[in-house]
Amino acid sequence: MPTATSATVDIAPPRRYALNHVVLHWTIAFLVMFQLIFGHDMAFAFARVRDTGILGTSLGAALMHGTLGSVILLLMVYRLYMRISQPIPPPAPDVPRAVQVAGRANHWVFYALLIAMPLAGLAAWFGRSDWLGDVHSIASKLLLLSIAAHLAGAIYHRFVRGDDIVRRMAPGSADATEGRSVGPTGLERQ
Ligand code: HEM
Ligand code: HEM
Numbered sequence: 001m002p003t004a005t006s007a008t009v010d011i012a013p014p015r016r017y018a019l020n021h022v023v024l025h026w027t028i029a030f031l032v033m034f035q036l037i038f039g040h041d042m043a044f045a046f047a048r049v050r051d052t053g054i055l056g057t058s059l060g061a062a063l064m065h066g067t068l069g070s071v072i073l074l075l076m077v078y079r080l081y082m083r084i085s086q087p088i089p090p091p092a093p094d095v096p097r098a099v100q101v102a103g104r105a106n107h108w109v110f111y112a113l114l115i116a117m118p119l120a121g122l123a124a125w126f127g128r129s130d131w132l133g134d135v136h137s138i139a140s141k142l143l144l145l146s147i148a149a150h151l152a153g154a155i156y157h158r159f160v161r162g163d164d165i166v167r168r169m170a171p172g173s174a175d176a177t178e179g180r181s182v183g184p185t186g187l188e189r190q
Contacts, residue, residue: 013090016168021088024079025169031072032114032143035065039140042066043133050128066125073118080111092157092165103153109146113139 017025042065045058055062091100117139124132157165 013087016089016172018086019171020082021079021086022169022171024075024082028072028075028079028114031068031075032147035069035072036140036144038065043137046125046133050130062125066122069118069121072114076111076114080115083111089168092163095161102149106146106149106153109142110150113143113146117143 038061041058041061045055045062045065048058049055049062091104117136120132120136120139123129124136154166157163
């Protein structure tokens with residue numbers, strides 16, 4: 001009995017990140033910068049509540065840090081799901097393979113840190129755990145290093161190579177977010 005024919009169609013990788021990736025990237029980047037800038041207020045609140053058992057005027061800082069950090073956790077879990085279920089643009093062409101691998105590895109470090117860090121923070125806070133607090137603090141230093149490397153990569157692409165890699169994560173037209181449909185020969189379908 002004849003079955004529905006399914007012609008083999010390869011979908012070329014998209015040329016830029018889809019809008020949902022872009023919105024999440026910049027929302028999370030903003031929240032993370034906020035957490036890093038005001039993190040010491042939480043460290044102060046944590047020390048205070050451990051030493052005296054009361055939060056006093058640190059309540060607002062602790063609530064803000066815990067809430068925004070938890071929002072980052074939820075957004076990152078959703079983003080991870082999107083990352084593995086949607087195609088993304090290929091690594092930057094014409095750069096050494098080692099640089100491509102390092103850039104992609106750094107992206108995965110972000111996923112790992114931005115999921116593990118809030119979990120460690122929550123466990124430290126509710127468990128009043130010094131060592132988990134230390135893990136959280138050390139992770140925040142690693143995160144800073146990853147961001148520095150990420151920024152160096154963006155600057156390298158934009159100002160040294162002058163390519164359009166940075167524009168792949170900038171808000172842009174919807175059509176550029178879609179993969180192009182190509183046939184087996186690699187020619188683009190109309
Ligand atoms: C990705 C999200 C988060 C980031 C980027 C972040 C960042 C930071 C930073 C930079 C510090 C100061 C570290 C230091 O001064 O050495 C800090 C401290 C702290 N954060 Fe977070 N945080 C996040 C999520 C959370 C969450 C969800 C909680 C849960 C309540 C939390 C609880 C804490 C605690 C308890 C401390 C004090 C740790 C200590 O002094 O030992 N954090 N955080
Ligand atoms: C806290 C700050 C930031 C974090 C946590 C962060 C995180 C990430 C992550 C996880 C990815 C990989 C997306 C994926 O493939 O799943 C990414 C990609 C990207 N980010 Fe960021 N980012 C930050 C700041 C920035 C800034 C300030 C810029 C621009 C100056 C930037 C430009 C880009 C670009 C262009 C890409 C795409 C790279 C490519 O196409 O290979 N990011 N970022």
